[in-house]
Amino acid sequence: MKKVFSIAVLILIVVITSQGQFIPVLGGQRAGTSSAQFLKIGVGARATAMGESFVAVANDASALFWNPAGITQFSEDQIIVSHTNWLVDIRHQFLGGVYHITSQDAIGLSVTVLHMDDMPVTTEVQPFGTGEYFRFGDLAVGLTYGRILTNQFSFGATIKYIEETMDLLKMRGVTVDLGTYYMTGLGTSRFSAVVTNFGNQIQPSGSVLLYGGQKVNSFEKYSPPTIFKFGFAFEPISDESNMLTTSIQLNHPNDNSENLSVGTEYTWMKIFSLRGGYKFNVDEQTFSFGAGVVVPISSVNLSVDYGYATFDRLGNVQRLSLLLRL
Numbered sequence: 001m002k003k004v005f006s007i008a009v010l011i012l013i014v015v016i017t018s019q020g021q022f023i024p025v026l027g028g029q030r031a032g033t034s035s036a037q038f039l040k041i042g043v044g045a046r047a048t049a050m051g052e053s054f055v056a057v058a059n060d061a062s063a064l065f066w067n068p069a070g071i072t073q074f075s076e077d078q079i080i081v082s083h084t085n086w087l088v089d090i091r092h093q094f095l096g097g098v099y100h101i102t103s104q105d106a107i108g109l110s111v112t113v114l115h116m117d118d119m120p121v122t123t124e125v126q127p128f129g130t131g132e133y134f135r136f137g138d139l140a141v142g143l144t145y146g147r148i149l150t151n152q153f154s155f156g157a158t159i160k161y162i163e164e165t166m167d168l169l170k171m172r173g174v175t176v177d178l179g180t181y182y183m184t185g186l187g188t189s190r191f192s193a194v195v196t197n198f199g200n201q202i203q204p205s206g207s208v209l210l211y212g213g214q215k216v217n218s219f220e221k222y223s224p225p226t227i228f229k230f231g232f233a234f235e236p237i238s239d240e241s242n243m244l245t246t247s248i249q250l251n252h253p254n255d256n257s258e259n260l261s262v263g264t265e266y267t268w269m270k271i272f273s274l275r276g277g278y279k280f281n282v283d284e285q286t287f288s289f290g291a292g293v294v295v296p297i298s299s300v301n302l303s304v305d306y307g308y309a310t311f312d313r314l315g316n317v318q319r320l321s322l323l324l325r326l
Helices: 001-018 046-051 070-073
Strands: 079-084 091-100 103-117 135-150 152-164 169-183 192-200 227-238 242-253 259-268 270-282 287-298 300-311 315-325
Touching: 001 103, 001 152, 046 270, 046 300, 070 103, 070 135, 070 152, 070 169, 070 192, 135 169
Parallel strands: none
Antiparallel strands: 079 091, 079 315, 091 103, 103 135, 135 152, 152 169, 169 192, 192 227, 227 242, 242 259, 259 270, 270 287, 287 300, 300 315
């Protein structure tokens, strides 16, 4: 086990010092080959501020999105609300709750909504609008179960119903997330392996009328945005006053190149946190950072977190999330 831990640390050092070139730039030709892209938008200001390097951390209710096995890594029942001002005036909302059935079993329910203002309908002969408007929006509802199988190993699964509305067309499907969480026994170090958005191909249903009167009701099928994620995290500093969490995560998507993310979180007195992260081999996205504070309210604790992510040419993304520990 010590040998495995040493190899993991060595890989971490090599990847960081090589400025991300450890990962070959392959797979870019797969971009745009999957559907339901909203399923890839990160949830929670804490996780996204850490560069989305979170599957091996995943110790709050945002684990409903990142790693279903993570809902067993905390003892309180929790509720999370996350709001994201996404690119080009798109808004992304997430609501989730985790309830512990026993000390080994937990269940969770989550709802994800992506929406934007109605947009004007344009045609070849009316490029400035016909006076009509169309609507675009996405919805995902997930049911999660997690269980501690041994003192070191936990497993979790999420089944999600997804729906995309594109004016007169709808895409519906079911996907599955599978996650593991393994404590190595060496300090606080742990590994996680997660597969998200695994499922059958989906296609639009409905019909559209093209300019000229042609009616189209047959469309191609596309796979959901399946991603395999492997993460490692540990706390090099952990005492009553200070905690420093570091994490690294390798991502293998079915619709783009492999990429790497690293993140860190410093927490003082379990009250105030500062976070930062960086993504390697990802178009547009680079740095992210954020902060959080825990506010005691009666017998519960409320965490308020803020995250900021930079996009080179598309602008910036801000997130605000509230986490209630019951």
